[in-house]
Amino acid sequence: MEILNASDAACKSEHQFISEHREKLPGVIETVLASMEDETCFAHIGDEPIHFSTSVKVMVDKFREVLFPGYFSKKKLDAANLAYCMGQNISELHDILSEQIVHVMRHDCLRYGQACTDCERRGQEMALAVIEKVPGVRQALAEDVRGAYDGDPAAKSHDEVIFSYPGLFAITVYRIAHILHQLQIPQLPRIMSEHAHSLTGIDIHPGARIGRRFVIDHGTGIVIGETSIIGNNVRIYQNVTIGALSLPPGSGKSLKGKKRHPTIEDDVIVYSGATILGGQTTIGRGSVIGGNVWITESIPADTKVFIETPRLIYRYKERENEYSI
Structure with a gap:
């Protein structure tokens, strides 16, 4: 009479459990294969x-x-x-x-x-x-x-x-x-x-046109779209988007090859968090775009664009009472 210790019994039970589940795989495989007849989904078979x-x-x-x-x-x-x-x-x-x-x-x-x-x-x-x-x-x-x-x-x-x-x-x-x-x-x-x-x-579309002395400082979160034009001596910081305006549903094909992303002229600095959108948007030469701004219209040369400084609230704790200034 075979006597199994607790460890052997656990291994045998685990092996049986795995086998039972693997026996279900052929049916699952047939279901997945059948789904490949759905032409609305994508497959890359025989290519x-x-x-x-x-x-x-x-x-x-x-x-x-x-x-x-x-x-x-x-x-x-x-x-x-x-x-x-x-x-x-x-x-x-x-x-x-x-x-x-x-x-x-x-x-x-x-x-x-x-x-x-x-x-x-x-x-x-x-x-x-x-x-x-x-x-x-x-x-x-x-x-x-x-x-x-x-x-x-x-x-x-x-x-x-x-x-x-x-x-x-x-x-x-x-x-x-x-x-x-x-x-x-x-x-x-x-x-x-x-x-x-x-x-x-850093996401730079290979179709973008970028000039000399281009500097990306830090960089994480940067997006530069396909039809962007960036001049010489431009510096951009992290989390900057040089992108397209939202497209109407179904308009992707009709807009292929058209200018959808901004033009950044020479000697421009774009600080972190700025979003610049639109194919007709041009940031003029020598301009400075401050952090976290949202721009969808052209900016003249030698212009500084900043968000107005927000009011900060400082809350101090003194003994049992809190007060703000």
Whole structure:
């Protein structure tokens, strides 16, 4: 006669409980599969898959190695190995980028029944075209780094800005994604921007047009919409929205490609919590937008916009009685 101790009995009971529930899975699976016949829901079956965060992260990391040589490299760079290491990095970047471009182009071609556009050849050509712009992107990012350093007393060095500032990371990804967007490469620019968004809380649409010496201070909660135009030497703080006015239901398609987001001219500062909305809204050159303001109309150049200082209530406790001033 088998005698089970309390521990064995508990394990046997638990195993039986799990088995009974797993036996119900086939019926649940059939229910889920049946729901896929509902054409009002979305499914991505039989189509070319798209590489998402993991491979995009690898690609972004490789871009940073090329854009900031020596900062994010796995090896020490010096005069002896610079040409070899950078050549290897650029070659690897080209392979990763071309693969991603081919993948998203082939996906759209097959999924939406588009005419064949020779995805492999075009992917190679576009990857090369992007990498050819690396010197210009490096120059733009150098100005962004100097702008962040010059305007932030807390920054101890340019290296600190490059290594640790989330705003610079988001701007770096934006400047690459914007080139891909201009080349009309589908999916990939937005996936890249959402990768940066998930890490920094900074949401910059790759279609936005942003000038030199762009500085994002702190950064969390920033939104910059697709048709935004931002000039040179602009600084914005956390929780700023440069967005669109609320759209009527069903108007999304009719407004595609139209100017829906504001224009921020050169030398503007936008403080934390400000919301600036509308495609016809322009913030004039040299203006300062204070914290927590709500703007839906254009502001002339050299204008300061602030909310009137609210009345603060101080409540003190003295012995048993409270009083306010």
